[in-house]
Amino acid sequence: MRVTLFIPCFIDSLYPKVAMSIVQILERLGHEVDYPEGQTCCGQPPFNSGYWDEAREVAARQLEIFRDAEVVVSASGSCGAMFKKFYLELFHGRPEEEAARQLSAKTYEFSEFLVNKLGVRDVGARFEGKVTFHDGCHGLRELGTKQAPRELLRAVKGLELVEMGEAESCCGFGGMFAVKYPQISTAMAEVKCNSIVETGVDYVVSNDSSCLMQIQGYLSRHSPRVVKSLHLAEVLAQQ
C-alpha cells in the first residue's frame, strides 16, 4: 500500500525520530511511504484558540496537499483528530467540505492504521524494558483509540506492559492551555507523573508526542527516578 505520512510540525522539528521510526516500520512491513514536503501544521493551535479563520487558511493547504493520497497516517492522535474530526467542523457548509470529508475518511492514527487497517499486531519488534502506556486524550476520546497501541506493545518481544492508575486521565498538555494556565497544567502533569512513577516502569510510551513533551518535561525536572518517554513508533522500530 502507498502510505502518505502526515508529520505534525512539532514532531518534524522536535521529535524527528518518531517520524523516522514510522517510515522504518512501514517500509519493513513492505509498504511504500510517501511524505508530501509542502506540509506544515494542521492548524490546531489557532483552531483551539478560537481563531477559526486563521486555522482554516492553514488547514485548506493540507486538504490540497493530501488530496491525492490513498491513506494518510498521522504520527499524532491529536493532529490526526484534527484531520479526522475537526476539519469537518471547520469546513462545515463551505466549498471545501467534501475535500474535508474525504481526508477524514482516509486518515488514520498510526496505531489504528497498523492494527485496524493493516491487521498487523506483531511488527517484529524487540524492546527490553518495563513500559506503561499513556492514552492521549484526543486519540482516546475523539478517535476511540484504546486497544490498538496496547495490542502492538503486547506483541513486542522483551517488553513488559504495566497499566498505570487512572491511565485515561489527561496529562495536562492541552496545547496553548499549557502556557496560558501553567499552574493548572503543571498540577495535572504532577498527578499524571506520580501515576507513572508509581508503576515502577523505565519507560512511558504514548501515541502522542505532545503529551510526552509535557510528561517528559515534568519528569526530568521533578521525578526522583529516571523514567524515559518514548513514542510508540520508537518502541516498535527497535529490533
Place this chain on the structure above:
Amino acid sequence: MIHLQEPQEQFQHDADRTTADEPRRAAVRKALGNYQIARGKTENAFASWQHARDAAATIKYEGVNHLDRYLREFEEKFTARGGKVFWASNSAQAREYILNLARERGVKSIVKSKAMTSEEIHLNDALEKDGYHVIESDLGEFIQQLKHEPPYHFVFPCMHLKRDEISALFERELGSAKTDSPEELTMIARRVLRQHYINADMGISGGNFIVAETGMISITENEGNARLTTALPKIHVALIGIEKIVPRLADLSLFLPMLATAGTGQQLTCYNSMYGGPRLAGEIDGPEEFHVVLLDNHRTRLLADAEQRDALHCIRCGACLNVCPIFKNIGGHAYGTTYQGPIGSVITPHYRGLQDWKHLSGASSLCGACTEACPVKIDIHHHLLQNRRNAVAEKKVWWEELIWFGFRHLMKRPWAYKLAVRLAPVGQLFHPFVYGTELDPVQSWTKTRDFPEAAPQSFHDWWRERKGARK
C-alpha cells in the same frame, strides 16, 4: 483572600493558590476516586448504560425543544390542584416574588433545602437583607452557610472539608464539643435543624425534575431534609430552572436511577418525592400554599443557540466535575461561578456574559472526560471550543490576533516554515542564558517543566537527504 476586579484575573490568582494546596487536592482526588469506583459498579447494573444515556438524551431533547408546550402543561395541571406558578424572567423577578410573598404572609423564619437556583439568584442575601432568618437544611449547605462560603461543588457542597475542620467550625459556631465521628457531627447539625423546621413558616426548595404530564415536581435527596422543609412550614416555594422539564412521569423511571448513579454512584438516592400541590381538604399534612417559581434567567438565551442548546439537558448530577482533571486540581471555588466545573464553564458565559467568562472555556485541556461521563450526552468539551470561537468572533484580543497572524503566514509558506525549523536549534543555543527567567519567551512552560531541545536535523531534512541519496 484577595479580590480582583476581573473574573479572569481572579481565576488565575485563585488557581495559583489552590493548585499549590497539595493536601487539599489529594483529599478531593481520593474522594472522587471512591466516587468513580462506586459509579462504575452502579453503571454496570444497567442493562446498557450507553443505551440509557441515549434514551435520556432523547427525552431531554424532546422536553427542551418543546419547553413552551410542556411548561404550560405543567402549569395547567399544577394550578388545577391549587398550586401557584410564577414565571420569572430574571433573578430580580424571582427574588421579588419570594420576598413579597414572605412580606405579605408575615413570614418570620425560613428553612431551605438544597437549591442551586437560589445560589444563582443570591436569594439568601436578599432575604437576609430584608430581615428574614434563612437556614440551610442540607447538611453540606448548612456547613457552607456556617462557613460563609458558597458551595464548593453543586452536588457535594462541602466535599473539600475534612472532619476536623467541620468539627472546629461547629465548635466555633454552635458551641458543640469536639468530635471525630461523622455520625456525631451529623447529630449536632440535626439537633440544630430540627428546631428550625418546627419554627419555620416558609420552606424553600429546588427541584430535580418538572413533570409536565402530571403537573408535579420531583425532588431527590439523601437526608430527608427536603421532605421536612417542604412539608412542615405552611408555605412551600420551589425555585426551579425551566430546563428541568421532562414530558412524562414514566421518564423518571430512567432519570431517578440515572441521576443517582451519575451523581453519587448510588442506585437510587434515599428519598425521592413527588410534589403535586398544597394540602387539599381532608389531607392531614402538607403546606397550605405551594408556589413554583419557574426561573428563566438567560436559559432561553442558551435555548436560542442551536449549537449549544443541549447544555439545557443538564440534570445537575455533577458527574462532569467529578471526572474533570481541572476541577480536581483547582477545586470548585476557583471557578467563581454558581455552577462549577465543565458544565459551568459552558453555561456561565451564556448566563453572565461571554467576554467576562470566556476564560473558563480556555482553562481546559479539552480532554473530553466530561463529555464521556455526561449521562445526558451533552457535548461539553466541544461547547468549550465553540465558546472560544464565539468569543473571538465577537471581540478579538490584539496580541492573540498578532500571534495567529504570524502563525498563519508562517504555516502557509513551507519555505518560511522550514527556515524557522532550521533556525530553531540555533536560537536554542541562547535559551540556557534566560531559561526559566522573565526574559524566557517560554517562561510559563520552563518555570515548572523542562523544554525539549530542537533536533539538529528535522524530519523534513532527513527525508530530503535520504531521497537524494536514493536517487
